[in-house]
Amino acid sequence: MDLAFSEEDKAFQREVRDWIAEHYDADLRKQMSQSKNGYLDKAGQVKWQKLLAARGWAAPNWPVEHGGPGFTSSQAYIYNMEMSLAGAPRSSPMGLTMVAPVIMAFGSDEQKKQHLPPILQSDIWWCQGYSEPGSGSDLASLSMKAERDGDDYVLNGSKIWTTHAQWADWMFCLVRTDASGKPQQGISFLLLRMDTPGVSVKPLPTLDGPADGQQEINQVFFDNVRVPVSNRIGEEGKGWTYAKYLLEFERGNAFAPALMHALKKVRTIASAEFGDGGEPLIGDRDFQRKLAEMEIQVATLNATELRIFSAMGSGEPVGPASSMLKCAGSETQQAITELALEAVGNYAAPFVQDTWSATNEPRPGPDHAGPAAPAYFNYRKASIYAGSNEIQRNIMAKLVLGL
Known part of the structure; x- marks a missing residue:
């Protein structure tokens, strides 16, 4: 597998960056800076997804015949990486990522005509x-x-x-x-x-x-x-057959790009907050060690995802490897939110339960403190949804390790 980008890939990377700079406006960025789960409210989410649909990027994993952009494996990686590093909202997965592939694979022609176009346009x-x-x-x-x-x-x-x-x-x-x-x-x-x-x-x-x-x-x-x-x-x-097919898409998504962005936010917080010695927390040796461990973990996950998605680009299904990605990705998500919570310190204690609620203004502490505790509590569910990680380890033991 060649990890070097071609000149065409580099040009595509610039195209994605330029598009994000033009369309990811200040209002969306402000909302996302306080999001506890990587999504906006429905109006903001639909607005963003329709912008992507107008560009032809709403469904990067869809085949061209159903309205997908026809990305190569390297373009798909670049697209996901740039969106995540910019802190852009994630697309709501239920329609675009989960049910749409099932309709494509097992639905009737009438069901495809009825559901796929409005899913692509985020009209439903x-x-x-x-x-x-x-x-x-x-x-x-x-x-x-x-x-x-x-x-x-x-x-x-x-x-x-x-x-x-x-x-x-x-x-x-x-x-x-x-x-x-x-x-x-x-x-x-x-x-x-x-x-x-x-x-x-x-x-x-x-x-x-x-x-x-x-x-x-x-x-x-x-x-x-x-x-x-x-x-x-x-x-x-x-239905059990179709449900298992869908779960490969729910569990087999890339985690690493978003985790890189989350770590970048932790670094920013740690540079602004002070440790016990009265110096910026980013200089604390123990915190540096924790941050370095997380960066190694994310880099390892990124390399694994690249290997798996490269194979998918050659026509191989993600299969039981989706369980491995789900376990590693969700547990790293939780660890990073815990590190962010540690970084904001006392400002996390009086956390605003609903970061969108005007009744809770003004918040105590700087803006970066607002979503730290809500995100920490929200991501406790990450190791449970899409099949608990205990179940995923059973799947890996049986289907990957042959135990």
């Missing part, structure tokens, strides 16, 4: 209906019923930890259509409108903030919700 917002109370990482134990009634399925039950369900127009959802066989059998993959009668959303406030502003997760209830059979992806009872 998606959420994921996978986890249930008692069925998180053990996803095959899900029990939400979908009983066939003519041309409809009738859904009863609930989904939990549903990110941004309060904003969503559509949900992709795993349901139990048959309980007679093995747990992995009898699961089907449905697409449903969130304004369907019988669907209700209840916010789940978390430690990083109350149920307003950047409220993130919810529980969704289904009371005799009718979903057309035509909204099913693929065959009835084959």
Whole structure:
């Protein structure tokens, strides 16, 4: 694998930098500087994603025939790196990164025509209906019923930890259509409108903030919700296959570029804050050691991601290596937020629970202190979502190490 950029790659890198400088405006930058999770509110997020769509960059991993930009593997790396180093918002993954590949691979032609164009343009917002109370990482134990009634399925039950369900127009959802066989059998993959009668959303406030502003997760209830059979992806009872395919995209994303940006922010904070000796924290030997360890870890992860994504560029699926990326990336995310929390010191104690709330102004301390504690608490979930890291290690042991 050749890690040197060609002249064409360097020209593309300049193009991406110039585009970011022109379109990533002061308002978006100000909001992102206080984001606790790398996203904006819905209006800001849609604004950003539509700018990307107008340039043809909203879906860098999509094939050209469905509106993707046709990036080479090196261009995809450059694009992700430059966006992350600039601190630009991440695109909401539910539609663009997760359900869209499933629709492309297993959906009907009608489903592709109906859903892919508005996903690409961010005209509709998606959420994921996978986890249930008692069925998180053990996803095959899900029990939400979908009983066939003519041309409809009738859904009863609930989904939990549903990110941004309060904003969503559509949900992709795993349901139990048959309980007679093995747990992995009898699961089907449905697409449903969130304004369907019988669907209700209840916010789940978390430690990083109350149920307003950047409220993130919810529980969704289904009371005799009718979903057309035509909204099913693929065959009835084959949803487990489609769900595993989707999870490769959820778990197999690049972490390193965003982690490099996060470390840069920690360095900036440590240069501005003072340690116990009254000197800038960045000069403290113990803090330097912690920072160096994180930089080595991120550099190692970056090299691993480059190797895996280079293979993907040659047509190889990410496969179980996605579990390795998910474990290493999420745990490094958590470690960096902890380092940032240490760097802001006492200013983290009276943290503003909702960094978007005007009622909490003025904040104590400098601007960089505002999101430090909310981000720390928010990323405690990173080693649990997309399948807990304990489950990912079981997958690696079985499928990668052959244990």
